[in-house]
Amino acid sequence: MKKIVIAIDGFSACGKSSTAKRVAAKLNYAYIDTGAMYRAVTYYFLENYINLTNPKAVEDALKKIHIEFHHNQRSESNETYLNGLNVEDEIRQMRISDKVSEVSALPQVRSCMVEQQRKMGRKKGVVMDGRDIGTAVFPSAELKIFMTADFETRSARRQKELLEKDQLVDLEDIKKNLLKRDHIDTTRQENPLRQAEDAHVIDTTHVTLDEQVDMILHLAATKIIDNEPSA
Template identity: 60%
Template sequence: MNKIVIAIDGYSGCGKSSTAKAVAKDLGYTYIDTGAMYRAATLHFLNNYLSPANPHDVEKALKTLDISFHLNPESQLQETYLNGLHVDDEIRTMRVTSKVSEIAAVPAVRKDLVAQQQRLAKKKGVVMDGRDVGSVVFPEAELKIFMSANLNTRAERRQAELLEKGEMVPLEDIKSNLAERDRIDSTRSEGPLIKVADAIEIDTSHITFAEQVGQIVQKAREIIEKESSYAGKH
């Protein structure tokens, strides 16, 4: 069977990462969390007191930045490592969330991480989520999805995620943060968040998690079958 690249883009709090993970598991594909990469880079800047506005600091950060993914054999979940340390919990805190769009907007950071992402997906058979996967990282992806949801729904979901980690953040603060991230992500000069013309939009405001995963898996299987059938005839 031919393997494809599935690019899932969309706004913060739409459930991109959890959806992408479930789609990858269902198809037996590799999941690449581009958002985790930008979060890890943000944590690196914060921990080393480096400013994204200072070119020297940016250069220093990128020289000492090592992001990798490792599959946990017990949980079968992919885990994010920053310079050898497991950081999945730390990169999901509001400390990182409040700064990640600022770091992700730095051209040198985007260029470095996009190159890494393209190398990771070169062999296909991957599901990659982010904000510019279908437009910049893999514009040739066979299946492009754009996920959206209304602001209230996204804020409530994010608050629930934070509560699970023991972090209580007022809903209004989360809504403000999401709205600001939307603004930065959509207006930055490098890899802005856009819905490309050939992307399929899925509004997750009023559908279940299983439904959104099912829609993507069904579409992926249709494309895989079509690609495999075409390859078999040529």
């Protein structure tokens, strides 16, 4: 059976990662969390006091960054490793969320991560979620999804997600963070967040996670059949 690339883009806290993980598991595809890659870079920059306004410092730092994903058998999930260390918990903190869009907007960071993401998806059979997967990383992806949800729903989901990680964050602070990230993501010069012309839009405001997964699996089945060689 031919394998395809499934690109899932959209705003923060729309359910992209949760949906992408389940879709990948159902199809036995690799799941690549590009947001985690940018978070890992942000974590490295903060830990090493990298000056974001110094292009040379940013370029030198990127040469020292190696990101991998390893499957955790116990939790049945992929975890992010930065230079050999598991940083999955660290990169989900609000201090990372506050800076990740700013770091992601840097052209050197964008270029470095896009190159790595293309290498990861070269053999196909991947589900990749992020901000510019269908428009910049894999513009020829066989299936493109653009996920959205209303702002209040996204804010509540992000607060719940943080609470599940034992992080109590005021809802107003979460809203400020999402507004800031939305602005940076949609206005940056380097591959801004936008809907690809051939993307299928899924509004997750009133849709359950299972329903989101089923929608994408249905679309994927059609694309996989279309991608099969003629007899």
